[in-house]
Amino acid sequence: DQQVKQNSPSLSVQEGRISILNCDYTNSMFDYFLWYKKYPAEGPTFLISISSIKDKNEDGRFTVFLNKSAKHLSLHIVPSQPGDSAVYFCAASARGQGAQKLVFGQGTRLTINP
Amino acid sequence: NAGVMQNPRHLVRRRGQEARLRCSPMKGHSHVYWYRQLPEEGLKFMVYLQKENIIDESGMPKERFSAEFPKEGPSILRIQQVVRGDSAAYFCASSPEGMRRTEAFFGQGTRLTVV
Numbered sequence: 130d131q132q133v134k135q136n137s138p139s140l141s142v143q144e145g146r147i148s149i150l151n152c153d154y155t156n157s158m159f160d161y162f163l164w165y166k167k168y169p170a171e172g173p174t175f176l177i178s179i180s181s182i183k184d185k186n187e188d189g190r191f192t193v194f195l196n197k198s199a200k201h202l203s204l205h206i207v208p209s210q211p212g213d214s215a216v217y218f219c220a221a222s223a224r225g226q227g228a229q230k231l232v233f234g235q236g237t238r239l240t241i242n243p
Numbered sequence: 244n245a246g247v248m249q250n251p252r253h254l255v256r257r258r259g260q261e262a263r264l265r266c267s268p269m270k271g272h273s274h275v276y277w278y279r280q281l282p283e284e285g286l287k288f289m290v291y292l293q294k295e296n297i298i299d300e301s302g303m304p305k306e307r308f309s310a311e312f313p314k315e316g317p318s319i320l321r322i323q324q325v326v327r328g329d330s331a332a333y334f335c336a337s338s339p340e341g342m343r344r345t346e347a348f349f350g351q352g353t354r355l356t357v358v
Binding site for chain 2: 133135163165170171172173174175178218220230231232233234235236
């Protein structure tokens with residue numbers, strides 16, 4: 130039962146353009162969402178998060194959008210840079226669970242082409 | 244990732260041996276979470292511990308796996324009688340308190356290979 134789904138295993142974007150990574154979830158109890166970036170042989174690194182009381186959160190080149198009615202969130206990276214090439218995971222947690230008991234998607238491998 | 248230390252980084256075990264994975268949380272963090280990542284998959288929650296307590300082990304396999312976080316020393320994830328299917332990357336994360344919503348800080352992981 131995959132409660133958090135990232136349907137695109139990979140995405141290729143030209144440097145300088147916008148990267149859009151998508152994530153869908155099924156559990157209506159999820160109320161906090163996070164995006165992590167992961168390089169090979171390293172642990173995930175936190176990027177940005179959003180609470181369910183918001184529909185947008187922005188941090189520099191990274192913006193996360195949340196559409197609760199559609200149970201969908203997306204991460205926008207603009208402009209994309211070669212160093213953004215990595216695997217991106219979205220994750221979710223539910224109220225009442227431990228703060229870091231996260232449910233992860235399968236990941237999307239982003240490649241930024243020069 | 245700075246601050247959460249996992250060792251060893253790589254561990255090779257023969258089938259039937261025991262694997263011990265260690266995680267030292269960031270300074271000041273008293274909550275530890277263990278996750279497992281199988282090849283080409285996302286991370287899966289295994290267990291959530293505070294010092295000397297297991298809070299949530301709903302993601303732990305029922306047999307051969309155990310975890311502890313003693314009053315002194317690192318958290319340990321122990322896998323007894325390892326099988327090939329245990330080959331994975333094991334990550335731990337730490338946070339300063341259990342319920343406040345904040346990002347988790349992950350270690351670099353231990354890559355377990357069972358031969």
